[in-house]
Amino acid sequence: MDTFEVIIFTDNNKLEESFRRVKSKSGWNVITHPIDYLYRETLHLPAQSFYYLDITGFDRKKFISLLKQIKRKKIKNWGIIDPESIIIDPARVLSHGAFDYINRELLSKGINHQRLTRLKNRVSDKLRLKESSGKIEPKIIPTPNSWEGIQIGKEYTFWLMFIEIDNQEKIKSKLGDHQLELAYNSFYNFLEKTIAGIDGRIWIWNNGGGVIIFPFSGGIFSPIITGMRLILSRKLISIEHLYFGFTISYRIVFHLGNTIYMPRGKTGTIVSDDINSLFHIGKRFAKNGKLYITERLLDYIPKGIKEKLVLCGESENLSIYQLEI
Amino acid sequence: MAISGWLRYLVARALTESMDVRTMTHLVRRLVNNYNLYERTGFPTNIAIPNRDAANQIVKDMCEWELILPFIKLLYDIRETGLMGRRYQVPYLREIGKELQKCGYIFDNESKMFVENPSVRKTQNWGILREDEEYIFTFLRVDMVDNTGFVRRNSPQTVEKVYSDVRSIVQLSVEKRNGRIWNWEGDGGLGVFFFGKKNNLAALCGIEILHELYIYNILNHDSEKIRLRIAIHTGPCSYKHNYSEIRSETINYTELIEAKSNYENSVLISNTCFRMLDHQIAELFHQININEIGKLYCYRI
Numbered sequence: 023m024d025t026f027e028v029i030i031f032t033d034n035n036k037l038e039e040s041f042r043r044v045k046s047k048s049g050w051n052v053i054t055h056p057i058d059y060l061y062r063e064t065l066h067l068p069a070q071s072f073y074y075l076d077i078t079g080f081d082r083k084k085f086i087s088l089l090k091q092i093k094r095k096k097i098k099n100w101g102i103i104d105p106e107s108i109i110i111d112p113a114r115v116l117s118h119g120a121f122d123y124i125n126r127e128l129l130s131k132g133i134n135h136q137r138l139t140r141l142k143n144r145v146s147d148k149l150r151l152k153e154s155s156g157k158i159e160p161k162i163i164p165t166p167n168s169w170e171g172i173q174i175g176k177e178y179t180f181w182l183m184f185i186e187i188d189n190q191e192k193i194k195s196k197l198g199d200h201q202l203e204l205a206y207n208s209f210y211n212f213l214e215k216t217i218a219g220i221d222g223r224i225w226i227w228n229n230g231g232g233v234i235i236f237p238f239s240g241g242i243f244s245p246i247i248t249g250m251r252l253i254l255s256r257k258l259i260s261i262e263h264l265y266f267g268f269t270i271s272y273r274i275v276f277h278l279g280n281t282i283y284m285p286r287g288k289t290g291t292i293v294s295d296d297i298n299s300l301f302h303i304g305k306r307f308a309k310n311g312k313l314y315i316t317e318r319l320l321d322y323i324p325k326g327i328k329e330k331l332v333l334c335g336e337s338e339n340l341s342i343y344q345l346e347i
Numbered sequence: 348m349a350i351s352g353w354l355r356y357l358v359a360r361a362l363t364e365s366m367d368v369r370t371m372t373h374l375v376r377r378l379v380n381n382y383n384l385y386e387r388t389g390f391p392t393n394i395a396i397p398n399r400d401a402a403n404q405i406v407k408d409m410c411e412w413e414l415i416l417p418f419i420k421l422l423y424d425i426r427e428t429g430l431m432g433r434r435y436q437v438p439y440l441r442e443i444g445k446e447l448q449k450c451g452y453i454f455d456n457e458s459k460m461f462v463e464n465p466s467v468r469k470t471q472n473w474g475i476l477r478e479d480e481e482y483i484f485t486f487l488r489v490d491m492v493d494n495t496g497f498v499r500r501n502s503p504q505t506v507e508k509v510y511s512d513v514r515s516i517v518q519l520s521v522e523k524r525n526g527r528i529w530n531w532e533g534d535g536g537l538g539v540f541f542f543g544k545k546n547n548l549a550a551l552c553g554i555e556i557l558h559e560l561y562i563y564n565i566l567n568h569d570s571e572k573i574r575l576r577i578a579i580h581t582g583p584c585s586y587k588h589n590y591s592e593i594r595s596e597t598i599n600y601t602e603l604i605e606a607k608s609n610y611e612n613s614v615l616i617s618n619t620c621f622r623m624l625d626h627q628i629a630e631l632f633h634q635i636n637i638n639e640i641g642k643l644y645c646y647r648i
Contacts, residue, residue, distance in 0.1 A: 247562060254558045254648075258551055261627050268627075326568030 026142055030054045030103070032076030037103065040129045047135040060091055072138065073100040074124070077108055089118055099141075105129055113226045113289035117301045122293060141293065163280060165237040168221055172237060177282045179238040181245060181319075182296065183222065184275040184304035185213070185252075186231025188311060193230075193266065201265070206230060208265040216252070220245050225286055226297075231272070233300060238278065243322035246315065246345075249274050250327070253313050254347055271311035275304045277340075278318040299338035307337040317341040350415055354446040355406050358415070361422060361439045362402035371401055374421055374430065378414050416452065416461045416475055419443060457543045465525050473527070473541060476586045485545040485581040485620065486601040487526070487553055489517050490535035492574035492611050497534075501571065509573060510534060516559045524548040530590050535575075537598065546581055546623040553577045553614035554631065554646055560612070561648055578605035580617040607637055613647040 028044060030037060030052065038045075038054045045052040057076065075092075077085060085108070092100055101122030102115050109115060112123045122141060124133065163178045165171045172178060187193065187209065194202060206229045214224055217234050222245060226233040236245055252259065252274065260269040279296020299316075308314055315323065315331065317340055323331070331343040362371055368384065375382045388404045390396045409415040426437045444454070451467035452474065454460070463474035476482060491497065491513065498506050510533050518528055521538040526548065530537040540549045556577060564572045582597030604615050616624075616632060621644040624632075632644035 247566070250562055250565075251558070254561065255555065257631060258554055258558070261625075262551060324566060326565045329568060330565065 025049055025051050026138070027071040028052045028074065028138065029071050030074045030076065031057050031060050032074075032078070032103065033057050034076060034078060037076055037129070041133050043132055044135045044138055050135060050138070060088075060095070071099065072122070072141065073097055074103050074122070075100060076103040076105070078103075078105055080108060092119070103129065111226075111228070111287070111289075113292065114228055116292075116294075116298055117226070117228065117232075117305065119298070119302065121298060161280065162238070162240075164240050168237045168239070169223075172283050174284060175282060177280055179278065179280050180283075181222075181236040181238055181243060182277040182279055182300050183217075183234040183236070183245060183249070184231070184277070184300045184308075185234065185272055186304060188271045188273060190230045193270065196268075197266070201267075205264060205266045208263065209270075212259065212263040216248060217245070220248055223286070226289060227286075231304075233297065235281075241322070242324055243276070243319055244324075246276060246319075246323060246327060249276060249313050250345065250347060253311070253345070256311075273304060273308040273310060274313040275300060275308050276313075276315045276319055277303070278316070278322075299340065303337045303340070303342065307335065307342060313345040313347070315343050315345070317343070349450060350410050351446060351450055354443065354450060355410060357439050357443050357446060358409075358419060358422070359399070359402040359406045361437050361443065362405065363398045364439075365435050365437045368396050368398060368401040370430065370435075371398075371405055374425065375405055375409075375418070377421060378409075378417055379412070382408075413477070416447075419447070420460060455542045458541075460542075462525075462542055465522065469522060469527065471527055471529060471588070471590075472586060473525075476541070478588055479585055481583050481585045482541060483582065484584050484597065485540040485549040485579065486584075486598055487521065487538040487540070487549045488535070488578045488601045488605045489513075489538070489556065490576050490605050492576060494534040497571065497573075505570070509570075512563065513560075513573060513575070516563065517556055520552045520555045520559065524552050526552065529593075537601075544625070546579075546620050547625050547628055549579045549581075549620070550614065550616060550624055550628050550632075550646075553579055553616075557612055557614060557646070557648055574611045576605050576608055576611060577614045578602070578608065578616075579614065579620050580604060581620045581623065604637075604640060604643065607640055608643075610635070610645055610647070613645050616644045616646075618642045618644070 026049060028041060028050065030041070032054055033056055038052060041052045044050050060075070075088060077088065080088070099121060101120055101124060102109070103124045104112070105126045107125060112125070115123050165178050197205060209230070210224070210227065213234070217224070220236065222234045222236045224232060225235045252272070256271055257269050260266060264270065277296065277300045279294070279300065281294035281297050282292055284292055303314070303316070314334070320328070320343070327345070330346050332346050333341060334344040335342050372382065372384050384396055384401055384404065385392050387408060388396055388400060390400070406415070409418040422437045423440060425435045426440065429435065447461055448464070451464045452461045453464045455462045460475065463470060468474065514531055514536070517536065517538065521528055524540065525542050526538050526540040528536055529539050538549070538552065556575065560573060560575055578601050580597060580601040582600070584593065584595035584597050587593045600617070604617060608615050618641070621629060621632065632646050635643050635645045637643055
């Protein structure tokens, strides 16, 4: 049997204790290194490993430096250990590519090997998929009664929408703090009102963007019409509804996938490949001002709109289509 | 116009407790020139009319003549700017404002007037315009391109459905900006804006109609593509409850812009209107010239 390694970067010698149940299982190995090992040029990172990064005592600057280092080292399969609950909205780490988040409560209970086995299976699936060029379709778990049928803690299929304002660094440099807050709030409020009318809910949010979810019932995917309006009328929207003082643009990605439903603000312990993929496509693949759908939505798009879709590449092992407006 | 008994009571009390009969009469004469309180109350001219009776009569008349909203606005004005060189502490104005909201009216900050709340009620005159009075409006004329051909090429059911869909698109865009549809004739009609920054609203409305039409055509890809012309102009017009009686050079010019234009799926704005647009909106338009009309400004998708 292959041995899977769990490599923890931490300055706390006692942290490994929380992984004792994993260590005791055959097929698993747990190693700890000091945090500054991560910055060594000669550091070797085996592919069949999970990497956990202990952010105890980190400030914002140090955390951002860590994220940059992860990107530089091209570390896959990494998670965050946050005993001090530094991160207010844990789901945000997913948007940066993390696949796990461990808080103080989980640490004190101890990490069991089942948790890591689930993660390992997901990772193995992804590797197998890459090798076989096959596609895994998610198991469809519809919600025919819309939000009324959705229970907290259970897994469902959702229409997923990623939206993010483009060129945010430039916008931040143009507006003062107070104006920026007003502007971001106006964007959030406008979006919330718009998607409420089509049964959507803002689920993960970070000022200039996030993820919106819609219960999936298998019918025509109507939110794409709203997406079209958002792109086509962004100048109108900027003038009539937003407080930036100039026209802004945003990227939109629609996807179909599964996740366990937790109320907003309690999404910290969710691990969802489909949400991860959506973030990665939105952040790394999508271009400014454009609207995309993944291949999973093709069967649900109204025919007239389908004719406007153009295959524009692949990301997260999914074919991506751009809407030509 | 439905005015509650409580509102009438509040306004009468506000008058009674803030001014004498002479001042009340001056105030009413700002709206009704030759208002004669003795005639209206029936009091003999050698007897002083009691404050309360005068106030009640005035409120009764203002309601009957549909002048109660402008009259209430005068009460706000004399509190802010005074009357005949003197400021008046008019009581109960907050309660009057709340009661007006319950009656379905809101205060429009741009025009400084009470108008009907569009989420409660939508009348052609916003509840306040008066017959034969002249006002400044911004008109938005919409017309389908090649309607004759469209009717010939399609079944009556299709034509009726499309007319209804186009009307819905236009009506939604106009009314959500507190405009009104004054006229609709199957393949086109006239929207009107009076409150707020009406030129901005009309321009944004026109643009949104085009965008909605674009989406409509995509979703109805099997059917013939619908094309519109939209023209916008601003100017004076005497209001009539019956649209067919309105005679207005402003409306005529708006229709002329639309009729003379060869620009499909575009919004054409007159030079007068363009000059009054906010910069961000004006940037969306580019200048064109049309024979017989001259300089116009055009938006196309």
